[in-house]
Amino acid sequence: MVRQLGELENDIMTRVWQWNRPVTVREVLQDLRSEREIAYTTVMTVLDKLFRKGWLRREQVGRAYVYEPVSSREAYTAALMNDAWATSDNPAAALVHFFGLMSPEQREALRDALRVTAPAPAESEVHTGETGSTSAR
16 A cells, blocks of 8 residues: 655655656755745655655765655556555445546546557457457467
């Protein structure tokens, strides 16, 4: 089960995901300070915790560490959605409610995603040309 990120962890991970390159504590600090007052040591501690929890990888460059995400924000979001769905007593009903909350644009994006991820017909089945007919190879 994926643990949801805390507010500050999420703010920091959002920046790391957006930059899409290794980042330093100082870079994250400077960006966060445009929104709030925060100490260097706080950012350093949270980045270290995210590293220890497996969200970030880090490499020492000179005297400082650079951090980069282990996986994408999309993978994190998908894992949260999967966990929420898997813990439902009625997954089908949960999906129906979820789809009901979606905008038309989100539904279209879902249709596109399903087209991409839909399984191909089994190799053992060959379409015979007749409506609904298949035969084993």
